[in-house]
Amino acid sequence: MSDVHSQLALLQTNGVNLSTAELLRYQQLAKLFSLSPKRSPQARLAGSYLTKHKGRGMEFDEARHYQPGDDIRAIDWRVTARTGKTHTKIYREERERPVFLFCDFSPSMMFGTRLLTKSMQVAHICSLISWSAAAHGDKVGALLFNQSQHKEVKPLARKRAVLHICHELMDLHASSHEQVASREADVQAFADACARLRRLARPGSLVYLLSDFQHLGSAAQQHLSQLSRHCEVRAIIVDDPIEHTLPQTRAVQRVSVSDGINQQRWLLGDRKEEDTYQRWREQQNSAMEQSLKQANISRYHISAGLPLDTQIQGMQQERF
Numbered sequence: 001m002s003d004v005h006s007q008l009a010l011l012q013t014n015g016v017n018l019s020t021a022e023l024l025r026y027q028q029l030a031k032l033f034s035l036s037p038k039r040s041p042q043a044r045l046a047g048s049y050l051t052k053h054k055g056r057g058m059e060f061d062e063a064r065h066y067q068p069g070d071d072i073r074a075i076d077w078r079v080t081a082r083t084g085k086t087h088t089k090i091y092r093e094e095r096e097r098p099v100f101l102f103c104d105f106s107p108s109m110m111f112g113t114r115l116l117t118k119s120m121q122v123a124h125i126c127s128l129i130s131w132s133a134a135a136h137g138d139k140v141g142a143l144l145f146n147q148s149q150h151k152e153v154k155p156l157a158r159k160r161a162v163l164h165i166c167h168e169l170m171d172l173h174a175s176s177h178e179q180v181a182s183r184e185a186d187v188q189a190f191a192d193a194c195a196r197l198r199r200l201a202r203p204g205s206l207v208y209l210l211s212d213f214q215h216l217g218s219a220a221q222q223h224l225s226q227l228s229r230h231c232e233v234r235a236i237i238v239d240d241p242i243e244h245t246l247p248q249t250r251a252v253q254r255v256s257v258s259d260g261i262n263q264q265r266w267l268l269g270d271r272k273e274e275d276t277y278q279r280w281r282e283q284q285n286s287a288m289e290q291s292l293k294q295a296n297i298s299r300y301h302i303s304a305g306l307p308l309d310t311q312i313q314g315m316q317q318e319r320f
Contacts, residue, residue, distance in 0.1 A: 004114070004115060007115060007307055008115070010307065010309075011025070011116075011124075011307055011308075011309075012025055013116070013120065015112065015115060015116045015117065015120060016112075016116075016117055016120065017173075017174070018120065018123050018169060018170045018173045018174070019170075020166065020170070022124070023123065023124070023127040023166040023169065023170075024127075024166070026124065026127040026128040026131050026308075027131045027162075029128060029131075029309065029312065030128065030131035030132040030134070030135045031132070031135060032312050032313075033128055033129065033132040033312055033315075033316065034132075034316055035097075035099060035129075035132055035133060035136060035138065035206060037097075037206075037232060061090045061091055062090050063076045063079045063087045063088065063089055063090070064087060064088060064090060065085060065086070065087060065088070066085075066086035066087060066088045067088070070088045071088075074088050074089045074090075074091075075087070075088055075089070076088060076089045097138060097204060097205065097206050098138065098139045098140070098141065098155045098201075098202055098204075098205045098206070099129065099130075099133040099138050099139070099140045099141075099155075099205065099206045099207075099208070100140070100141050100142065100143070100155065100197075100200065100201045100202075100205045100206070100207045100208070100231075101126050101129060101130065101140070101141070101142040101143070101144075101165070101207075101208050101210065102142075102143050102193065102194075102197050102207065102208065102209045102210060102211070103122055103123070103126050103142060103143070103144045103145070103169070103210050103211075104122065104145065104146075104190070104193070104209075104210060104211035104212070105119050105122070105144065105145065105146040105172055105173055105176040106145075106146055106147055106176075106179070106186050106189060106190065106211075106214075106215060107146075107147060107176075107179040107180065107181035107182075107186060108181065108186065108212055108214045108215070109122060109176075109211070109212060109238075110176060110177060110179070111240060112240055112304050112305075113240055113241060113242045113247070113305070114240070114241055114303075114304070114305030114306075115304065115305050115306060115307065116304045116305075117304060118212055118238045118239065118240060118304045119173060119176065120173075120304070121238050121302060121303075121304040121308065122210045122211070122238050123169045123170075123173060124308045125208075125210055125236055125238070125302060125308060125315075126142065126165065126169060126210060127162070127165075127166060127169070128308065128312070129208055130142075130161070130162040130165050130166070131162055133161075133162075134157070134158055134159055134161060134162050137157065137158075138157070139155035139156055139157045139161065140155060140156070140157075140161050140162065140165065141153050141154055141155030141156070141161070141165075141200070142165050142168070143193060143196055143197055143200055144168055144169060144172045145172075145189065145192075145193040145196075146172060146175070146176040146179060146189070147176075147179045147182070147185055147186055147189045148179070148189070149172070149175070150192075150193060150196065151168045151171070151172050152196070152200060153165050153168055155202075183215075186214075186215040187215045187217045187220075189215070190211075190215040190216065190217070190220050191217055191219040191220040191223065193220075194219075194220040194223035194224055194227075195223050197223070197227060198223050198226060198227050201227060201231050202231075203230040203231065204230070204231065205231045205232075206231070206232050206234070207227065207231045207232065207233045207234070208234050208235075208236060209224070209233065209234070209235040209236065209297070210236050210238060211235075211236075211237070211238065212237065212238055212239055212243075213235065213237055213288050213291075213292070214288075216288060216291055216292070221291050221294070221295055224292075224295040224297060225294070225295040225296065228295055228296040228297055229296075233295075233296070233297045233298070234297065234298045234299075234300065235292050235297045235298065235299050235300065236300045236301075236302055236315065237288070237299060237300065237301050237302070238302050238303075238304055239285075239301065239302075239303060239304065240303070240304050240305060241303060241305040243281060243285075244278070244281055244285075245274070245277070245278050245281070246266065246268055246273070246274050246277050246278075247268060248269075249268045249269040250269070251269055252267065252268065252269035252270055253267075253268050253269060254266070254267050254268070255268055300314075300315050300316075301314075302315055
């Protein structure tokens with residue numbers, strides 16, 4: 001237990017409620033996370049994740065002193081008149097790849113048995129990726145949702161984008177604790193969020209899906225399949241240790257568990273019960289992985305039972 005307390009102190013969190021400090025600390029780790037493309041995007045506007053290239057484009061970058069060979073059509077006459085020296089407008093060709101975050105705060109995410117709830121770990125991952133995008137000069141936006149509401153954050157650049165996302169993360173996460181789990185409502189909310197994501201994510205974007213994917217239905221899978229045709233989509237599956245195997249106990253004991261709707265009695269320490277539970281979990285996890293694979297989405301796994309700091313490297317090793 002003392003080890004858990006020391007890990008929580010390091011993460012500057014209590015494991016349940018989001019704070020500004022714990023999200024800001026990931027700015028220090030941003031350079032450890034890579035946003036490099038893993039595959040060649042299929043959309044016309046994708047595939048250009050290069051260093052920023054200056055040329056005649058759509059976005060003004062800066063004004064500098066005129067140099068021989070510069071296009072006279074690009075002379076900035078206002079700056080020239082103000083300074084008395086000829087200046088040229090330099091434009092930034094929009095070649096950076098927007099990063100878009102899809103953050104699930106459904107009732108099933110408000111669960112944790114070891115270190116953090118899954119929703120807290122999702123917020124930490126969202127913060128890490130946002131700071132990494134800002135450090136690379138990329139625009140970053142987000143769609144945050146729970147069972148009954150959603151928040152859209154338009155892709156912006158630099159620190160202000162990350163701070164906006166962090167503010168919205170804390171706001172929506174705080175309101176998500178009062179949700180009552182409903183399988184039908186949660187599946188519909190997840191599908192609706194996927195439909196919004198298709199509308200919000202520009203072709204060529206890098207999209208991160210942060211969820212436990214327990215409510216991934218056929219409608220949501222169809223939306224994600226369409227999205228992956230024009231964007232690179234990466235799913236980060238956030239789970240809790242108990243969603244793989246039952247806790248180990250020294251003696252056989254019966255405990256009550258609930259998902260907020262249904263209640264069951266589990267026999268901990270019984271080998272037969274443990275084997276049955278593990279087979280069921282493996283079937284559930286395998287079906288979810290197969291659905292994401294069919295949608296042409298890369299899969300990564302993060303545990304809510306361990307600090308994100310220790311899992312960053314593994315999060316970047318793609319699974320097919």
